[in-house]
Amino acid sequence: MNRSVRLSRWRASGSKGIAVGRIAWRQQLAYKTDFVLRASFLLLILFVFEQLWSAAYGGDFAKEIGGFTLKQIVWYLVFTEALTMAVPPLAARIEEEVKNGDIAVRLTRPISYVGYHYASYMAEAAFRFLVHLAVGSLIAWPFVGAPAFGAGWAGLLILSVGALSVLFLLNAIVALSAFWVEETSGLSFVLSKLQFTVGGMLLPLDLMPEWLQRVCAWLPFQAALYFPARAGVQADSAELLRDLAIQAAWLIALSAIVMFIYRRGVRKLHVNGG
Amino acid sequence: MRALTTSGLSKTFKVKRKPEGLSGSFRSLFKPEWEEKAAVQAIDLAVDQGETVAFLGPNGAGKSTTIKMLTGILHPTSGEANVAGFVPWKDRARLAFRIGTVFGQKSQLWYHLPPIDTFELISRVYELKRTDYLTRQRDLIERFELGPYLHTPVRKLSLGERMRCEIAASFLHRPRLLFLDEPTIGLDVVVKQRIRELIRERNRQEETTVFLTSHDAGDVEELCSRVIVIHHGGMLLDEPVERVKRDVLSRKTIKLTLTEAADRTSFPVVTGTEVHAVEDRRLILSVDLKQIGIEEALGGFLGRVRIEDLTVEDPPLEEIIKHIYGMRASGEGSA
Numbered sequence: 001m002n003r004s005v006r007l008s009r010w011r012a013s014g015s016k017g018i019a020v021g022r023i024a025w026r027q028q029l030a031y032k033t034d035f036v037l038r039a040s041f042l043l044l045i046l047f048v049f050e051q052l053w054s055a056a057y058g059g060d061f062a063k064e065i066g067g068f069t070l071k072q073i074v075w076y077l078v079f080t081e082a083l084t085m086a087v088p089p090l091a092a093r094i095e096e097e098v099k100n101g102d103i104a105v106r107l108t109r110p111i112s113y114v115g116y117h118y119a120s121y122m123a124e125a126a127f128r129f130l131v132h133l134a135v136g137s138l139i140a141w142p143f144v145g146a147p148a149f150g151a152g153w154a155g156l157l158i159l160s161v162g163a164l165s166v167l168f169l170l171n172a173i174v175a176l177s178a179f180w181v182e183e184t185s186g187l188s189f190v191l192s193k194l195q196f197t198v199g200g201m202l203l204p205l206d207l208m209p210e211w212l213q214r215v216c217a218w219l220p221f222q223a224a225l226y227f228p229a230r231a232g233v234q235a236d237s238a239e240l241l242r243d244l245a246i247q248a249a250w251l252i253a254l255s256a257i258v259m260f261i262y263r264r265g266v267r268k269l270h271v272n273g274g
Numbered sequence: 275m276r277a278l279t280t281s282g283l284s285k286t287f288k289v290k291r292k293p294e295g296l297s298g299s300f301r302s303l304f305k306p307e308w309e310e311k312a313a314v315q316a317i318d319l320a321v322d323q324g325e326t327v328a329f330l331g332p333n334g335a336g337k338s339t340t341i342k343m344l345t346g347i348l349h350p351t352s353g354e355a356n357v358a359g360f361v362p363w364k365d366r367a368r369l370a371f372r373i374g375t376v377f378g379q380k381s382q383l384w385y386h387l388p389p390i391d392t393f394e395l396i397s398r399v400y401e402l403k404r405t406d407y408l409t410r411q412r413d414l415i416e417r418f419e420l421g422p423y424l425h426t427p428v429r430k431l432s433l434g435e436r437m438r439c440e441i442a443a444s445f446l447h448r449p450r451l452l453f454l455d456e457p458t459i460g461l462d463v464v465v466k467q468r469i470r471e472l473i474r475e476r477n478r479q480e481e482t483t484v485f486l487t488s489h490d491a492g493d494v495e496e497l498c499s500r501v502i503v504i505h506h507g508g509m510l511l512d513e514p515v516e517r518v519k520r521d522v523l524s525r526k527t528i529k530l531t532l533t534e535a536a537d538r539t540s541f542p543v544v545t546g547t548e549v550h551a552v553e554d555r556r557l558i559l560s561v562d563l564k565q566i567g568i569e570e571a572l573g574g575f576l577g578r579v580r581i582e583d584l585t586v587e588d589p590p591l592e593e594i595i596k597h598i599y600g601m602r603a604s605g606e607g608s609a
Binding site for chain 1 (some may be wrong): 345346347348366367368369373375377379382384385386387391392394395399400401427531
């Protein structure tokens with residue numbers, strides 16, 4: 001394939017992705033009750049944690065624990081929660097498609113299967129992420145003050161794109177296992193608990209024991225939650241670049257794994273039927 | 275020009291055999307036993323561009339496996355196929371631009387959004403040129419009379435309205451070949467009729483080849499010019515609809531509800547009319563149209579019993595197929 005043909009294929013795929021993203025975004029607007037429910041749940045969680053951390057800091061706004069002030073830790077939680085709760089139930093969706101045969105219909109369309117899911121996932125996730133940020137601010141702002149973290153916001157937003165993509169790929173690995181196993185909910189459960197802990201959702205990794213931090217450094221989960229949230233509250237351009245590089249490396253590695261699993265899965269579908 | 279050809283198309287699945295009981299499940303975990311199951315056996319098809327073919331068979335006959343191979347989702351175990359110029363399983367992505375699929379029980383429309391949004395998405399996915407898409411969209415909206423529903427969320431449409439949108443959507447990219455799976459399932463008679471007309475019209479105007487599976491004899495009769503029946507994975511019959519109609523679709527089922535219970539002996543003997551079943555006040559008649567008209571057959575009964583309600587139906591397709599199968603087995607039928 002020569003370069004211009006390849007370029008135009010890429011452009012076509014890109015514009016398909018945008019079209020899928022746009023319609024997925026619009027569909028999101030229809031789920032109003034779902035949003036209200038999630039938002040109230042988020043308010044509740046953040047309120048509880050805000051109380052907890054206030055107690056841990058003894059209400060002292062100048063005190064630092066593991067390098068974080070009370071204000072930073074509460075906003076850190078807002079960011080990790082907003083990201084975690086932004087992720088659509090990808091595994092449940094793909095499992096459903098495999099079970100009810102919708103996957104056969106999808107495969108007869110001129111659009112990549114994984115690409116389709118990525119586009120619709122990202123549109124949904126971005127939408128929910130922004131809503132959750134706004135909702136989270138309702139708790140954090142009055143209790144610990146405005147999120148004045150300088151360039152932190154830029155770091156948060158830049159790293160969040162990669163973070164949501166890493167979360168997509170991790171979820172896709174679980175989701176595509178639906179080609180072989182009947183149930184993916186067990187694996188999904190494990191994945192989400194790993195995010196809560198070694199991903200740094202509840203606690204910044206800096207607050208964990210030394211040995212655990214060393215383990216976490218070798219896992220993809222930190223790139224999904226800890227990086228963007230930490231960058232949000234502690235802007236540091238050198239660290240931002242390092243985080244971006246690590247994220248990029250994980251994106252490449254996980255994409256390769258997802259494509260490998262997908263190809264094996266589709267071939268299995270080819271040979272054995274849906 | 276051929277729209278579709280296959281020769282010796284076959285598919286065998288490996289199915290895991292699980293012995294009974296817990297110990298059996300345990301054993302199969304470590305030492306699974308595989309069984310070969312032939313889903314499709316040596317199917318030869320040749321369908322011309324613009325033909326309308328009904329592809330029939332009882333559940334489990336291999337219809338959907340065949341269609342999956344023709345759309346490129348499944349690899350055959352052996353045999354060849356060419357669909358719209360492509361070997362489906364080798365060129366699925368390029369074939370996708372040439373074919374369309376409509377599944378009566380699945381929806382391609384986004385549930386919470388108006389149909390026009392899905393149309394827009396389809397135009398992007400199929401890489402339609404902007405101006406072409408807009409003209410095409412306008413034409414189809416007019417022909418399918420979708421104007422009033424275009425901006426209503428799909429969840430608020432009736433099944434009939436939704437199906438019209440589904441089918442219009444599948445014509446947007448001008449497929450050369452359209453696979454329709456139970457396109458009229460669950461619809462009322464009037465809507466069924468309308469949907470069939472619309473598909474027929476597209477077929478006439480654009481030479482779209484139609485490959486239909488259905489359990490509704492009406493779909494077959496009114497939409498298709500040719501019938502292919504498969505059974506146990508193999509070809510059972512491949513004939514013009516006219517001929518099948520003459521041979522086997524010549525029977526109608528009349529269901530009567532009587533005002534009072536009647537017994538078999540009180541029924542008149544009418545030529546070409548069989549009493550199929552009697553149950554309390556319900557009476558089912560089978561009428562052979564080659565021998566007698568519906569009106570005459572009914573007339574024979576009218577004076578003798580008091581009728582509260584009646585319906586005239588095509589016999590279920592399963593029955594027709596059984597009939598064909600019976601004919602084949604006893605060597606009556608002609609190839």
